[in-house]
Amino acid sequence: MFEKRLLAAAGKSIRTLYSQDFDLSRLTIEKTKKEIEGDYTLVVFPLLKLSRKNPEQTACELGEALMKELPEISTFKVIKGFLNLVLADDYWLGFLGSNFSKEDFGFSLVTRDEKVVLEYSSPNTNKPLHLGHIRNNLLGYSLSQILKATGYPVVKVNLVNDRGIHICKSMLAYARWGEGETPESSGIKGDKLIGKYYVLFDKKYKEEIKDLMEKGLTADEAALQSPLLLEAREILRKWEAHDPETVQLWKMMNGWAYKGFTETYKRLGVDFDHIYYESETYLLGKDLVLAGVENGALRQRDDGSIWIDLTSEGLDEKLLLRSDGTSVYMTQDLGTAQLRYDEYHPSQMIYVVGNEQNYHFDVLKRALLKLNKPYASRIFHLSYGMVELPEGKMKSREGTVVDADDLMEEMYSTAADMTRELGKASDFPAKEAEKLFEMIGLGALKYYILKVDPKKNMLFDPKESIDFNGNTGPFIQYTFARISSLITKAVSLQIPIVPGLPLSDYSLLPSEKETIKLLMSFPHVLQQSADELNPAIVANYVYELAKTFNQFYQEIPVLKEENPGLRQLRIRLSVFTASVIRKSLQLLGIGTPERM
Template sequence: MNIQSLIETKVKEGFLALYDVEIPSVEFQATRKDFEGDITVVVFPLLRYKKGNPVQIGEDLGKYLVENINKITSYNVVKGFLNLVIDDSFYVNFFNQIATDSTYGFVKEDETDARMVEYSSPNTNKPLHLGHVRNVLLGYSVAEILKAAGHKVYKTQIINDRGIHICKSMLAWKKFGEGETPESTGLKGDKLVGNYYVKFDQEYKKEISNLVASGVPEDDAKKQAPLFVEAQEMLRKWEAGDKEVVALWEMMNGWVYKGFDVTYENIGVNFDKLYYESNTYLLGKDIIEEGLQNGVFFKKEDGSVWCDLTDEGLDEKLVLRSDGTAVYMTQDIGTAIQRSKDFPDVNGMVYTVGNEQDYHFKVLFLILQKLGYSWAKQLFHLSYGMVDLPSGKMKSREGTVVDADDLMNEMTNTAREISQELGKLEGYSDEEKEALYKIIGLGALKYFILKVDPKKRILFDPQASVDFQGNTGPFVQYTYARIQSILRKADFDYSGSLSGVEVELHEKEKELIKQLEQYPEVIQQAASNYSPAVIANYTYDLVKEFNSFYQNVSILGEENQDKKVFRVQLSKKVADTIKSAFKLLGIQVPERM
């Protein structure tokens, strides 16, 4: 039991003993730097259970805690805040327990409590772009955090490999491609296909302009443009199983999948199970029929099927068109149910999708609950804001997106330029330098995106993200590398246990251990909030605390051997925790910088 849990138990006991009142919880905060103490009980929330002077209640509880917890040496009350001083021996004993625990902070996996996390889910008509980067980084990190918190996790995506947008790329390649392939052009397959999506839009706009010039209203021109009509016909042929169209679709999608795989490998994410819209787009129709019979859905006069969500403060939602064709909602209902069949141990799913789909997921989750699926209450939409660049908004069909591969290359180049300016890489081979630039560049990109609460919009500045000062990935990585340098210079055995050795703690050592003590709770908090930002900002706080310790306390220069061993061990544990936390964010740490 950590000290906070112990204090909470005793505060509840004390409140019952002193006032004959049970309280459900206790609020804590870190003690302010200008007061003596290690942890603070906030008294004000307790006034709703016991009216009185908060200072007097604080005094009563402080006295009770000193008498009943031998690790609390003294207390002071400032207004409604009870500041508690914890004996050094508690922190030393605690540190000795975690010093060599390689899984510190992680909870053993509960195989009966699985979660599925969906992320990426791209269209196969273009490469992954900056928006996908935020999506995959969030989804992957949340999956890793849920694992660390004790859940079994399946990582998945549904690849949007069918529809009119796919046919636009296919048609443009057929008309203008002259047999180009990834091999003949040297382009990644997803980039080649994406070029033809842009080409379609360019030629389509020309046709619209010509029709408008001949007197056709613009709305009619968009529908009558020969390219658009041909793309619609190609989609109909695909749905009818036309051999030539299906063969073209398989070839071009195959190019895209290979391109995606390269990008995913470079960015460092993976999946356990892939779903394809071409296999799932007909799912859900049978469920709609069952729901009609059970009164979950109703049919309108034109034969369309709807779900009435007005009692839940929403509106009526179409789930089947009057001609019997499915809408996206139908497909998503069917896919969720199919996944629950494929993975019966899954108790909940996380959908990593942009905030423009907030309403869609509210409706989807409500409908699945109405259909009687118990796991539907454990569904979560990991909604996130847009990523903007100083240059403005991105548009795929106009070719103005920031390509994910190009972005990663730019980040590596930026890291190279800044590292060369700093001139700290003497003795590195060219190969080692290039590997380090990639680790720094990708670390900068990932940290910049993940340190922000998912719901917030981001203005991404590549140059600022690679700054070696401030709340950045390279700043944290540099601190890790600094500690590795300390460990390399330690020419003595520091692996032994200091259990039973009395070590008087420096204020900075105590603060650092208190920061380490929070790590398990931080992982649980990040998991319950589906927020990698909690991990990122904790790591930054830990690094700031270490740097303050480093500047105020002699480590290798300490004369007392026990103290020196303790400080090296403490430094190593900080480094291990940085590495552990950054792994949850999908970020590597370099041994040297």
């Protein structure tokens, strides 16, 4: 890595120039801004106290010294306190020549011992997946790809929330008004069918409350006394008591939900290594909590409920076990954390969960810390922001949710329309065309969502999301497709692409050099996105790469270049770019079409 050698050389030069050591961490080396001539820039302001000269003089003498140390530096330019180093074209050509055909460029070759358990998706089985889940799933899947590429064995897990009062509501509505309807009989996808009854419950429940209030009850009293709600609670009680009839209905309806989810996941392109079901884990964690009382970390109140006191850390007291001995959400999460630790001994346990649960995860971590669990510090909550619509927040009750399946279908048909409108893919066999539309439509959706910093709230504008021009997925896919067809043409013209053939003595044009620089930074970008658990870094990078390559492609001939050496150089540049685009998009879960 040139930056490291440059830093070392700078240290040495400073020592000889000023006969003093200098804390190199105070020295910044960065890529030179585009508008300015140079490749790397060293900021010399921090050196002024040592040199006792003005910024220009200091930069000049350091530049002279560095040129003697590093042969790659061909010249340098000084602007104010900025030492801009220009590297010889041979340096860039050498990098291109020795890396363009490496299939694994940027990816880690070694696999570490430390596993990462990555939880994402975690749906409720009482309603279908919507746009919010899409962001969650895309982030989770992309992160798994990024972490794998940087050498971590990743275990993708999904904790399905398949029990609880909300499921019982759907069950009750179905039992009462369902008339034996099934996905097969109605032609409605399983998860949608369950969602229908969940909505129906809510409607009937509201009517009931309204009636009760007309009889003089307050809103709170009515909400608690509603016979429908009481009956749903009774179903929950029966379920927990393993009542056969209740369990049978529950199994049947959950089966519909899973089947529906599986379809959605498949189309979205996400998958899991291990699926946990809350119905199997919801009793976990009690032992942990009771043990905490034993050793004094937790406090039991007179009514039997168990609490953790975090007031000294600026938080509140939080319930960990109800007075009747039953679990709350937190109890279960304590238990499943232990379960995962026992099963995988991971170095990191990542939870992709929305930022409305920041407080919950804060408490979870501190509670495990208090219980002296070794894995407490390995928990990381990847908190992502909400997805909002132009008309505001999504509200399931007001019917403003964007359904995941509908959205994907719409992306598909928009891609199909757009492609036909442009007169492309007219010679594709039907199956090929379908695959292409799917790839483009989902590429647009995935890129639109992943390009935004996960922690920020984002706006989902339907009009904008189906735009295929500019900073979009299809733009990047298109760049890839053009390179692919260029390479195909090169092969058919029998132009050899020979790895290892040295290139030298060509003077690089600006857009060629820019592209090479970007390609060179790919490993660093990948590492950074892994460190920060942030796919948006890769997304923004690959857009920049495609944009820069397009500039090159537009203005400079490749196959039409008559000088064989130059032609070779440009073919390599194209091959390399295509490879890095493909890998970057793969990290985002986006496909790359050979033609489009």
